[in-house]
Amino acid sequence: MEAVKAAIPDGSLCYANDPQKRGMGAEHSQWTRTQMQPGTFELVFNATAPHNPSFWQFYITKVGVDVSKPLKWDDLTLIQEYGNIAVGSDKKYRMNVTIPADRSGDAILYTRWQRDDAVGEGFYNCSDITIAGDGPIDPPEPGLPYLEQGAAFIPDHIELSTPKVGESVNYTVFSKDGVEHTRFSLIITQDNATDWDRLLASQVNGYYETNYGGHVFIGRWHAEMNHYMYFRDELHNNFINTKDGEGSGLFSISAPNQYLEAVITPTVLQVIKNASVSYGELVVLTPKDSIGDIDSVTWNQISGLPVETAIGANNELIIKTDSLDNTEQQLSFELTLSGQGEQDSTVYSFTVLPTEIIPGPGPSPEPGNDWDAKAVYTAGDKVNHNGKQWSAQWWTQGEEPGTTGEWGVWR
Incomplete structure (x- = not known):
């Protein structure tokens, strides 16, 4: 461990003392934080290059540490360790990690993944979290509901056929003070027209299970099965259930095209295959299939060498690849749509291939x-x-x- 601390000194923990990544250790108070509950959760580590044998250590910042400051080793306390964990077929490592029950407030969860071999390569990660201030969720007593039932999820005057294709069904969850907490929306299509209520409820339930320990659930208590569930085909017999009865919800239907959804549809004047084109071809990217009342359309090149572009009469982006060198290039463009106070964006990437590649002889085995x-x-x-x-x-x-x-x- 002394060798690790010498290689990664205080203040450099979040970027593993790599100067090219030092921005991840900058002194800053506005890092995006994930809401967590005390107790055990599953940590999933995406391993694009799995390494075994290896071992794992998980730390959390001590109480009172200013998490806006560059992290130091003495700021951390070890909360979990694992030896050589087998990587799954999906190239993911999965481990249970327990946040102490007495913790609340902003913290940093620090991960150390260490190869256990002659090379000894190590990987380090800072996760900015906020631990819910009301402590861990006490397990419910067997056979008893642990949330308080509120109003019906879908009002009596709404039928399954009420929202029409193209409209949005929405559900807004409010705090005990009547302040909007989270909004969920689902656009009605031919495919979900007979099942939209369950799909909308699953958005709410999944979000609150993942981020707030299940403090909100759409459905009702099933006494025989001893858990909450959504009762399919009982449109008016599911309810909002909240911890201590402090939350409420509101169902609504919106007219078509109220919410923006950016869709990028590539059209290439000469056929695009496998997201690649040949040098000299024109590429046309168009927002014509985007959903919503659009006031403005903006295109920005976000990666690759600068390339000559033009905007067409219908806001399509025309990319002239012959303004590049005749070498392989990767290009990315971001489409941003704005309308009615909302904004959405998406990215399209493709490769420009040289018109002629003459491979040299490879090494003979x-x-x-x-x-x-x-x-x-x-x-x-x-x-x-x-x-x-x-x-x-x-x-x-x-x-x-x-x-x-x-x-x-x-x-």
Whole structure:
């Protein structure tokens, strides 16, 4: 641990002392925070390049630490450890982590993932969280509801066929003071026209289960099954249930096109395949299928070398790829729509390929150097496998070349 602290000194923990990422350790009070409850939750770690064997440590900032300041090792207390966890088929590590029951307020959850091999590469992550101030959720007594039932979710005068295709059904949850807490919306389509109530309720229930420990639930208590559930096909027999009866809700229907939804529809004057075009082709991106009353349309290039563009009569973006060099380029453009005080955006990315690529001869596999699953390889070692020559980027054993992905150990 002393070697770790020497490599990643106080103040650099959130960016692992990598100067290119030092912005993640900036002194700032407005980091986006995830609402959490004390108690146990499942942490899912997306591993684009899994590493085993490895081990895990989870820390939380001590009470009283100013989390707007650059993080120091003495600010942290260890709350969970795991040894070598198997990565799932979806390349995700999953572990249960417990936030102490007596914690509340803003904190930083600090993750250390450490390879347990000769290389010893480490990965470090800061997660900004707010722990709910009312303490952990006490488990309900068996057989008893733990929320208080309020008004009906769908008013009696609303039938399943009332909202029409194109309209939005909405549900707003209010706090005990009558202040809007969260709004949920669902656009009626042919596919959901007979099931919109359950889908809207599932938005509410999923959000409050994930972010507020289930303090709001649309449905009602099922005594025999000893839990809350939404009763399908009982449109007027589901209710808003809230902790201590302090919340309320309001159902509404909005006319078509009230809410903006940005949809980017690519049209290429010469056929686009696999999100790529050849050098010299014109690319046309159009917002014509966007939903909503749109006042303004804005296009911005957000990645890649600057390229010459023009705006068409219908707000489409015309991209002239012949203004680039005849080399492979990755370009991204953001479409932003504004209307009636709302704004939405989306991004479209594609690759411009050179018109002619003449590949040079690749390295010929060396005889007698086939990959061995039991052998240990280190950075620079080369092996043959499935007709190709592979180079190891770091220490590895048992990882088959061709299966470790673009950023994996074998290239």
